[in-house]
Amino acid sequence: MNANFELLTELTEAHGAPGHEDRIREIVRRELGDVADEIRTDAMGNVVATVEGSEDPDYEVAVAAHMDEIGFMVKHVTEAGFLKLDALGGWDPRVLRAQRVTVHAAEGDLDGVIGSPPPHTMSEEERESTDEIEDLYVDLGRDGEDVADLVSVGDVVTMSQDTRALGETVTGKSMDDRVCLFAMLEAAKRVDPDVTVHFAATVQEEVGLRGARALGVDLDPDLAVALDVTVANDIPQFSDESKHVTELGGGAAIKLKDGSVITNPTVRKRMESVAETENVDHQLEVLPAGGTDTAGFQNTHGAKPVGAISVPLRYMHTVTEAAHADDVDATIDLLAAFLDTETGEHDYRL
Incomplete structure (x- = not known):
């Protein structure tokens, strides 16, 4: 990877469940402190770093990437000291058993593990049953009294996973959407825009695009661009290439649609x-389901031309997600070039 792997590692290994993005917010403010003319945080926790345009500051572009990762909230502590969970975002429960987690308690972080009964003691029916989040529990390795003193209902839980280079890919937790947040931060350091650009690190995307919708009330941009990951199903389970959506190593993905938005065709064509x-490697993305902050901007402050750039991601919404280093670099290159060539004179009307 040409970009700063250490920063990407810091972002992905940091913890920030929806509504609890404090640690990520600190990194964003630190990284953009010397870049932005103004940085502010709103009541929901969105961070907006504004770079004033040198030629047409009245024309405004908003770029958004979300800070939160899927996680859990403690909904009950049993007398024996096990934690029952409520999901914050869309988990696949099949991949969660026997995974290490971090419980973010008031007095500090606690290590835990999601329990998994040994198969030797399970009936055939139990082995074939489908897991649900309500069936899972966190074991802190402590007795019930200790756990009751340390953990409260409402404490959040995130996965405990390191970030590693794996061949040409980068793997770890919360690549959704920290890899795109990383791309936005790196692009912000490169650009010298003619127009004003608001770099927005949003909250609570994983529970309904809530941060972007709130931000869209405060910001009234002439153009909005969101960065998020997209599905890369170029794996053995998908022999039908039409279902791959994108492929790792194919470059930055320029979104045509997802479950929440159809991007503006003129914006998309300019991105292409x-x-x-x-000479930035790129591919087109048609995502059948799922949504991004793009829709949040389109729906809150009237009709806006919107576009989106995605980083292809394997194993999305699992414990270990994977992105290709070249695709991350391509996303940074494309976003920076797109912003540097925005003059405010492009006609995005349909």
Whole structure:
């Protein structure tokens, strides 16, 4: 990876469940402190770093990437000291058993593990049953009294996972959406825009695009671009290439649609033109389901031209997600080039 792998590692290994993005917020403010003309945080916790345009500061572009990761909230502590969970975001329960987690308690972080009964003691029916979040529990390795003193209902829980280079890919937890947040931060350090750009690190995307919708009330941009990951199903389970959506190593994905938005065709075409002019590897994305902050901007402050750039991701919404280093670099390159060539004179009307 040409970009700063240490920063990406810091972002992905930091913890920030929806509504509890404090640690990520600190990193964002630190990284953009020397770049932005103004940094502010709203009541929901969205961070907006504004870079004033040198030629047409009245024309405004908003770029958004979300800070939160899927996680859990403690909903009950049993007398024996086991924690029952409520999901914050869309988990696949099949991959959660026997995984290490971090419980973010008032007095500090606690290590735990999601329990998994040994198969030797399970009936055939139990082995074939489908897990649900309500069936899971966290074991802190402490007795009930200790746990009751340390953990409260409402404490959040995130996965405990390190970030590693694996061949040409980068793997770890919360690549959704920290890899795109990383791309936004790196692009912000490169650009010298003619127009004003608001770099927005949003909250609570994983529970309904809530941060972007709230931010769209405060910001009234002329153009909005969101960065998020997208599905890369280029794996053995998907022999039908039409279901891959994107492929790792194919470059930055320029979104045409997902479950929440159809991007503006003129914005998308300009993104393609910039990618071709700058020789940035890219591919087109048609995502059947799922949503991004793009829709949050489109729905809150009237009709806005919107576009989106995605980083292809394998194993999305699991414990270990994987992105290709070249795709991350391509996303940074494309976003920076797109912003540097935005003059405020492009006609995005349909």
